[in-house]
Amino acid sequence: MMKLLQTIAAIPGYLLTGLIRLYQIFLSPLLGPSCRFHPTCSEYALLAIKKYGVLKGSWKATRRIFRCHPWNPGGYDPP
Numbered sequence: 001m002m003k004l005l006q007t008i009a010a011i012p013g014y015l016l017t018g019l020i021r022l023y024q025i026f027l028s029p030l031l032g033p034s035c036r037f038h039p040t041c042s043e044y045a046l047l048a049i050k051k052y053g054v055l056k057g058s059w060k061a062t063r064r065i066f067r068c069h070p071w072n073p074g075g076y077d078p079p
Contacts, residue, residue, distance in 0.1 A: 013054045020045050036074030041065050048079040 024042050035041060044064050049057035060079060068074075 013049060016054060016058065017046055017049060020049075036068060036072065037064070037077050038075070039078065041068060044077070044079055051079055 020042050028040075028042065037044065039047065041061070041064055045057070045061035048060040048064075051057065052060060057079075064077070
């Protein structure tokens, strides 16, 4: 029973990481290399979700995306 509950609890993480991977595979190559951060925002989101879980990782990824603007110098910024 516990294994089933753990599997059900992991579904949102799988869905979110799947959506990010679809973005990386299909949409990101069309946009070209324009990210000012390393790792890129989508890779940062995957790492943050893996490290912190769906809620906190998504929050950190959202904050990172809002920091991506012309006045931010960017650079190396791991989760």
